[in-house]
Amino acid sequence: MKLKEKTYKKFVDFFEKMALKHGNEEFEIAYSEIQRDTGVASITLKKGIQVLREDGIIQVSPGRNTRYGKFKYLLNNNNNNNKHHSDNNSLKKALISQEESDIDLLIKQQKNMQASIEQLRLRVRTQEMAISAILDRLAVLEDQVGDNY
Numbered sequence: 796m797k798l799k800e801k802t803y804k805k806f807v808d809f810f811e812k813m814a815l816k817h818g819n820e821e822f823e824i825a826y827s828e829i830q831r832d833t834g835v836a837s838i839t840l841k842k843g844i845q846v847l848r849e850d851g852i853i854q855v856s857p858g859r860n861t862r863y864g865k866f867k868y869l870l871n872n873n874n875n876n877n878k879h880h881s882d883n884n885s886l887k888k889a890l891i892s893q894e895e896s897d898i899d900l901l902i903k904q905q906k907n908m909q910a911s912i913e914q915l916r917l918r919v920r921t922q923e924m925a926i927s928a929i930l931d932r933l934a935v936l937e938d939q940v941g942d943n944y
Contacts, residue, residue, distance in 0.1 A: 798839075798846050805833045806843045807870075810853050814868030821867040823858045 798806070809832055813822055830840045844864070847853045854867040 798843055802833075802835060802839065802843060803846070805835070806847055807852060809833050810847065810866060810868045811870070813866070819868065821854075821856075821865055823863055823865045825863050827862065 809829060813824065814820075816822075826837075826840060829844075830837060833840070833843075835843065844853070844855060848855050852868070852870055854869055856865045858864045
């Protein structure tokens with residue numbers, strides 16, 4: 796079996812990233828998550844895992860059920876430690892950058908919600924004033940009708 800170079804690289808990068816995330820230990824992950832992160836079809840996923848296993852890049856064992864697998868990334872050795880260290884640093888920087896952008900987005904959403912709440916408060920206050928004016932006018936009309944009878 797053979798994969799396109801780009802697809803092969805996606806799988807290797809994914810398993811390398813997950814191995815770093817899990818401290819280069821065996822990790823369990825849903826096949827759907829691998830598929831989602833790599834962007835491949837389910838047939839390509841099965842083929843990719845098989846190719847990586849045959850190439851000695853990963854070790855695969857059954858997970859808790861058929862939708863999960865346990866994987867161990869086997870290419871972590873001393874020659875790659877510097878690369879992994881720099882990849883780990885860039886991964887941390889990317890995560891921090893993502894967290895910062897998420898925080899900025901949350902702050903914007905909070906400000907928008909506060910502005911919306913303030914607008915709703917003004918509308919409620921205006922409606923309360925209109926209701927009060929209507930009730931006053933109704934009382935006056937009731938008094939006039941009551942005086943006429």
